[in-house]
Amino acid sequence: MSFLHFLVRSAILGLFGALWLIAGVYLYLSPNLPDVETLRDVKLQTPMRVYTREGDLIGQFGEQKRSPLPYDEIPDQFVKALLAAEDDSFFQHRGIDIMGLARAVSELVLTGQKGSGGSTLTMQVARNYFLSLERTFMRKFNEILLAIEIERALDKTEIFELYFNRVFLGHRAYGFEAAAQVYYGKGIAELSLAQHAMLAGIPKAPSRNNPVSGPEAGRERRNWIAGRMLELGYITREAYQQVLTEPVTAELHGAQISFAAHYAAEMTRQAMLDRYGMGAYNDGYHVYTTISSELQQLAKEALINGLLTYDRRHGYRGPEQRWPIKEGDATDPIARWGDKLAKIPVIAGQQPAVVTDILEDRVSLLLSDGSSDELLWENGMSEARPYITENSRGQPPEAPADLFQPGDLIRLVRNEQQLWQLAQVPAAQGALVSLNPDNGAIISVVGGMGFELSKFNRATQAMRQPGSNFKPFLYAAALEAGFTAASIINDAPVVMEDRSLEDIWRPENDGGVFHGPTRLRWALTKSRNLVSIRLLQQLGTGELIRAIDRYGFDTADMSPDLSLALGTHAMSPLEVATGYAMLANGGFRVEPYLIDRVENLDRQAIYQARPLTVCRDCDEKPVTGGAQELSMEEILAADNDRDEAMPAAPRVMEERANFIINSILQDVITRGTGRRALVLERKDVAGKTGTTNGPMDAWFSGYNRDVVTTTWVGFDNYTPLGRREFGGTAALPIWIDYMRTALENSPDQQRPLPPGVVNVRIDPDTGMLAGSRQKNAIFEYFREENVPRQGTDGAEAGGSQGTGDLVRDIF
Template identity: 30%
Template sequence: MDRLDRRGPWDVTEESFHRRPARAQRPEFRPPARRRKVAGSLALVLLVVLAAAAGSLGGVLLIYSVDLPQISELEHYRPMSTTEIYDRNGQLIGSFALQRRTVVRYQDFAPVLRDAIISIEDKNFESHWGVNLFRIAGAAYHDMVSHTRSQGASTLTMQLARNLFLSDRRTFSRKLQEVLLTLQMEHTLTKQQIFTLYANQIYLGSGVYGFEAGAEFYFSKHASQLTLPEAALLAALPKGPEEYSPIRNPTRAFERRNLVIDEMLEDGKITDAQANAARNAPLGLHLAPPPNSVAPWFVENVREELDRRFGTQRVHEAGLKVYTTLDLNLQKVANQAVLTGLEAYEQRHGWRGHLLNVLDADLNPETFWHPDWSNPAVPGAWMHAVVTDVEPYQVTARIAKRTLLLAPDDWKWTGFTSAEKFLHVGDIIYVHLTADDGTVLHGELAEDSGVEAALLAIDNSTGGVLAMVGGRDFNLSQFNRATQAERQTGSSFKPYVYTAAVEDGITPQDHILDTPVSWGSYVPHNYDHRFEGSITIEHAFADSRNIPALKLAARVGIHNVIALAHKFGVTSNIPPFLPIALGAVEISLEQQVSAYSVFPNDGVRIAPHLIRKVTDAQGIPLLQTEPQVSEVITAKTARTMIAMFKDVIAHGTGENVAALHHALGGKTGTTNNYTDAWFVGFSPSTTCGVWVGYDDRESLGKGETGAHAALPIWTEFMKAAITGKPDETFPGDAFPLPDSMKGSTIQIQPHSAASHP
């Protein structure tokens, strides 16, 4: 018994084995009660922790996913896109947008561009499920070792999710939302849809979004037309649009472009020969001109009208298509005609100097930037340049980042033989670019004394504005002198007087006395200070005699003349004084041109307008302009006036235009002290007006009449406007006034005037 009592539970002998009851009969083994309690507590704690973790994770996911957009919304997603402005022939003339973007389809991206983007941004794009764990792990390790957050790990889908819906903040919450969105997008969209959204959304610098807009901006072509070097350059930009900008940092852009090419070679997308050729290719930029540089005043007026009709946000974000009345080809002629006319004016008055110098403002000529350098420096353009070096027979200047050289023949008109006598380093000069040899620019020295000009042309049959120039340089002054400026009209107001007289029964063959006359203290005179005695109404109009115009205004009543001018569409306030007959009233060029179009339109006025129609991005019409038509004078009166307008061209103040041998009519206008020079005239199809002057009403100089300063610009434009229309005639040309139509001499007594100054 003592031995048995000393055996432990693990001591088994044959005797004890036989003594033990069978297993089924033995009582169940239980650990001590204390151990059972500890194990149960640990299990409970573990379950609680796991439940808490799962709940927390679910809560976090719920919190960060509750505000996420529904991916189904992407089916109707329309990114902010550019509103495009087209001329009457469907040519693009301008655009405006908060984000400059052109949305295109997947197949509109050249395959070489797709390969370049995927090779540099996301090699496994076609195979991964949205999140690349290896890249994330590698980026996390890099960030941990370098103590920075510079290493990226985003796939194309993650970049798209961030760009579409999230901010660029580097936080855990934003990254988690990015991953959740990415997974949803990969589950809902195809790879082609994801790539298309990405390629239309990504920022590429210089205000450009998407690869189509990038191709248009950097290379002036579509994304479907890109070459390998061009595609690689664009694909290099998403990582750092400003850092790798080919405009601001061409060296960095070159290096990263070649890195893209290396990645494409490594991925087997291109051959060694293609890679070598692409690496050695220049950047090859062909920057598109600023979107509104051809007709900036016109496009700005269009924008203002659209803003009033549709609201600024919709206009700048919805990608509207705006079809205007402008003729792009005529607009280019108008631009050139105005600048050529101003250059001729400047050279007639010789070199005046008075140049601004950047050194006087403590600026560096090497870093100075002029506002008009946003336009491309191309032959034919007039631009400002800053002088960087002056030698007796050579001037070196800078336009943006281009070098300009001037030789003695380029400043011969100034009268100086040596450049050192009148130019200095730091001077801001005005030049007419004539050539670009690929290395340097060449040009002729011009001058910008501050004289301005404006031109407006409309289609007689529709009232649509065909061309608009509001000044010399939109980059320096956005003030539109064609629509906003009101200037004294001089003799270009006289047609309203003569029209009122014709309606009162006067005929072109009636005679009137061009003799001295006075109205109280008002003693008028003619431009040449001579009197011609008895002359026909037709001759008085053609030669722009002042005394006959005043006598006619006194006969019909100045109030009636003013009322008729308002009927023509002149909205300016006109005081009822007799000198108004000579143009002592301020009217805008737009109003004058619109009024003159009544004559070739057989007495009908069609209000000028800029927009024909507007559609949304899908082509659904939003606006269709209906011309506003009103009858101003009878067809008989209009045709009578046409005959007199033609006489101005045949042998009057506008006789220089007769060389065009076309059906034309018009009227000059010159104000006192030569502060304003006008010519407004028309063909059967087009009415055009030109004004020249200084904004501060400085004199243009002795002899600078409408025929001298404004008519050459008008003539240059109308040469283009009548091209291809050799047989057009005015409505009354088939029924000319009979030569036998005579009238009696009109006697106007000074006391008959109802008003005086």
């Protein structure tokens, strides 16, 4: 009895001691515990996602791959798999599992080592959100106390949701929805029971149990979890057996990008970083751009096809790299080549391959996936005339050995018969940018042959001389200053000593031919350099710079010399396209923009673009400032009437001058340097080619009322394109290929004649009004106050007070 009393007293004292110890630990730790209420407003690091205007994903940026889901979107089957793996009594306990903790303590006492730890899901939430991963008793006490506090503050589904979306699961995947995308390329709701069990087994050892890095360990853990689910009555035996037999099919998947639009996505990333700082990467923004899914893909294809076509005209440059077999090297060359080949990216659909053997009518190949194949002589090799210079090619090869040797890295594409065809990545580069001329929205943008090849965005970053592509702005400024489309300028040699050019300057027309007195319409249609220079000489460089500054160009570092007439001031394709948007929309200045709307993690709009928008029926009043940003309240109000919410674009070119310059640029298509565009069979397109000395840069910018597009082709290192390469041969075909589809839904309609513009008969040689009996007379547009007053036959064509007697052709 004495011994029994001793045991009872000892137990009571031990209980009180334990209670005092727990109370002491609680009093010591509780003041320093974080506020669990912050979990209600926890901000998970979630990557930024970038979409087209149709909602197709084109980019994802962020350090952590995460796709948070609310509890009601988590499949019940996965909930049970995770409970079986981690905490099957989760919905019954109050934050801690007494039996689990007792088991953990007994393992520590009996083995001297820490075992399972007895952590519940709630305790893991406490650790993941508030504590470090150090394995100490103090951290464990904090974890237990926090778990109890979390259970008081949140309900079970909220706690489960916090765990589901936060836990690390290997390969930068945080949360199970992100892990489903990373390992299976699907949402978690689309996965099988075996795949759910596989994911549920990862948290125990993310690096070892994930199905890519450790498929066997992952399979073992998966099968154990399925067994637990069977024991708990979550699944049937048939379902359990099916899990055991299902193979591990996981592999790494990137973000589920709908299609490649890397340059547009990168522009958006930079703009978001400028706007929101580093939070852009982690705050879960959904960014909707102005990019058209269909036209963006088309723009990429058109640019690549155009560069490939240009490249084929100039010959085959040989293998991309050479990895020869070294004498005395005992290593297997196939294995060495395979290792190197695995690091070579696919560029514009062109597959890399290594030549392993040379035969009489074919070569043997090693492909990047480790397989072998063949390239037949007739599939590109027989036509591979070697590149010598941009202006010359060598003789066609006579056998494969003339082209290749073992170890050569080459490029291949599939032909219509699905056989390999010899290809090469073009050395020339290009850009395409397309805008909505009424508000500056960027419809599509491609900054080069491939983002894999170069991340330099030539559409926005390449500053190149536009050449004759700039001339329409000179002629528009002249029209506004009082010149007419019929003004006569002498197309004759110019030799001048210009201080700003620091040399004697002798500009020439293409071909070195001079045509004498020339009407401005014909000079721009045929892109006469000497007329443009003499026109600028009469207009004045200061007047031109003031005009193009008004048109929206950056003139801060523009040199005021006569070479401006030939487009020597470097500009980006985006800047050029923006200028042409002003020509296309009737003379209103717009600003290019890419981000239309930004939503936060909860899909609430936090930014809505308010671009300067053409409003032809509005009173023409000057507008200060540019595009605007809406507050949340303004966004909601603007949703009711978007049109009224947009600030009106200011008119920067007189309407009548704009009409006349547009009619001249339509002549460029029908009778001038842009005649290739007649293949579109449209009457409403207008545009201008551009070619710089060398030729070094080839341009075409063109438009109708709904779409404006600029294309550019050139070399990054400023080498010449070739003496037979011009804007009309290198850049215009790309524009045509793109605009053929871009204009499909745009009606072919002519602009109405604005008030104050007349169409009268003139003498094409003098630009004066034609006599009533003159047979070679042509019609020309004039602003009423600029109509010539005297015909060639001496007859009075109109009085000084007006133009009432003029012959008009208004349509």
